[in-house]
Amino acid sequence: MTEPLKVAIVGSGNWGSAIAKIVGHNVLKSDDFATEVKMYVYEEMVDGRKLTEIINTEHENIKYLKGHKLPENVVAVPDARDACREADILIFVLPHQFVRRICSNLQGHIKPTAVAISLIKGFDVHDKGLELISNVVRTMLSIDCAVLMGANIASEVAGENYCEATIGCKKPDFGKLLKKLFQTDYFRIVVVEDEITVELCGALKNVTATGAGFVDGLGYGDNTKAAVIRLGLMEMVKFCEEFYPGSKMSTFLESCGVADLVTTCYGGRNRRVAEAFVKTGKSIPELEKEMLNGQSLQGPPTAAEINIMLKAKNMEDRFPLFTAIHRICIRELEPQKFIDCLKNHPEHM
Numbered sequence: 001m002t003e004p005l006k007v008a009i010v011g012s013g014n015w016g017s018a019i020a021k022i023v024g025h026n027v028l029k030s031d032d033f034a035t036e037v038k039m040y041v042y043e044e045m046v047d048g049r050k051l052t053e054i055i056n057t058e059h060e061n062i063k064y065l066k067g068h069k070l071p072e073n074v075v076a077v078p079d080a081r082d083a084c085r086e087a088d089i090l091i092f093v094l095p096h097q098f099v100r101r102i103c104s105n106l107q108g109h110i111k112p113t114a115v116a117i118s119l120i121k122g123f124d125v126h127d128k129g130l131e132l133i134s135n136v137v138r139t140m141l142s143i144d145c146a147v148l149m150g151a152n153i154a155s156e157v158a159g160e161n162y163c164e165a166t167i168g169c170k171k172p173d174f175g176k177l178l179k180k181l182f183q184t185d186y187f188r189i190v191v192v193e194d195e196i197t198v199e200l201c202g203a204l205k206n207v208t209a210t211g212a213g214f215v216d217g218l219g220y221g222d223n224t225k226a227a228v229i230r231l232g233l234m235e236m237v238k239f240c241e242e243f244y245p246g247s248k249m250s251t252f253l254e255s256c257g258v259a260d261l262v263t264t265c266y267g268g269r270n271r272r273v274a275e276a277f278v279k280t281g282k283s284i285p286e287l288e289k290e291m292l293n294g295q296s297l298q299g300p301p302t303a304a305e306i307n308i309m310l311k312a313k314n315m316e317d318r319f320p321l322f323t324a325i326h327r328i329c330i331r332e333l334e335p336q337k338f339i340d341c342l343k344n345h346p347e348h349m
């Protein structure tokens with residue numbers, strides 16, 4: 001008889017809380033998993049009370065996922081080491097900016113046999129260039145790490161509206177176990193082996209979504225946005241071919257690819273803030289603070305991260321959409337010039 005596997009969630013924001021709802025319910029349905037799920041919560045005071053205390057008494061993350069109850073077997077823990085020490089499966093789901101700090105805190109304090117899955121959309125940057133977030137987890141913690149990405153706006157998933165997601169996992173048995181942990185009747189999972197492309201799609205779509213917000217802010221219609229989505233997808237494919245050769249084209253047709261692009265370019269936070277950026281003239285950090293109540297934007301930082309690499313390799317002109325989006329975010333380029341970038345894209349030359 002093998003021991004049921006203990007699951008810990010590292011992160012408790014908008015998506016972290018939605019996923020806690022799914023995982024909390026699913027562990028109760030299978031003998032493979034222990035019934036308690038510890039969730040690391042970055043402690044903060046909300047209405048004069050600790051967020052962990054609110055979650056553990058009211059079973060709701062009232063700051064990051066208001067209006068959705070979490071199962072009572074999800075226990076909020078303010079110390080990452082305490083949350084993860086005994087876990088067999090670690091689910092990483094926090095803004096990518098914090099991953100290195102968390103992993104460094106966890107080093108030497110997790111089971112050597114643990115395995116991980118990253119739901120984080122973004123890149124890590126270091127002096128040698130870009131790093132996949134799953135690789136940061138793998139190398140810093142010396143454990144295996146799969147990924148889950150998809151067209152998954154957290155509030156809709158928490159509302160149990162039908163959607164799909166893609167798990168990228170090279171090991172079939174691990175993939176099956178993860179599917180059992182995440183799939184529900186409203187959250188349908190496809191497991192593919194092409195885990196690098198799954199993760200790249202999740203990170204890069206946030207940049208394109210920022211561009212979609214710019215054209216909304218400029219008052220262009222759906223045809224223009226469709227062009228941004230298409231050109232963004234072309235650059236995503238090209239980015240994968242150039243820097244991570246070996247992608248399967250079919251992966252772009254999974255939820256992590258085309259579907260996530262569509263949902264983010266219409267309903268996501270990156271789109272919303274980018275639209276306001278054009279309309280108000282305020283800075284991205286200002287708008288993030290005003291509009292997102294502590295949630296974190298991934299598109300503009302990811303555009304900056306990939307630009308470091310494109311610039312270093314003298315390849316900015318081969319990725320004009322990604323480059324223009326970054327330059328607009330840092331006010332090096334007027335938002336109106338974005339349309340010139342679309343008109344003059346190498347696709348049309």
Ligand SMILES: NC(=O)c1ccc[n+]([C@@H]2O[C@H](COP(=O)([O-])OP(=O)(O)OC[C@H]3O[C@@H](n4cnc5c(N)ncnc54)[C@H](O)[C@@H]3O)[C@@H](O)[C@H]2O)c1
Binds near residue numbers: 015043096152153
């Ligand atoms: N929100 C969505 O709809 C959604 C859907 C799919 C994927 N994602 C991805 O999931 C990841 C996590 O997103 P999210 O929406 O759960 O987060 P979020 O945008 O809600 O971010 C806020 C979280 O960051 C935490 N935080 C703030 N400062 C911190 C620090 N110094 N150290 C550690 N944590 C800190 C906050 O406590 C909070 O839990 C991102 O990569 C995002 O792209 C989000």
Ligand SMILES: O=P(O)(O)OC[C@H](O)CO
Binds near residue numbers: 121206209267
């Ligand atoms: O709200 P966004 O723009 O961070 O996107 C959320 C999810 O990644 C959509 O799948």
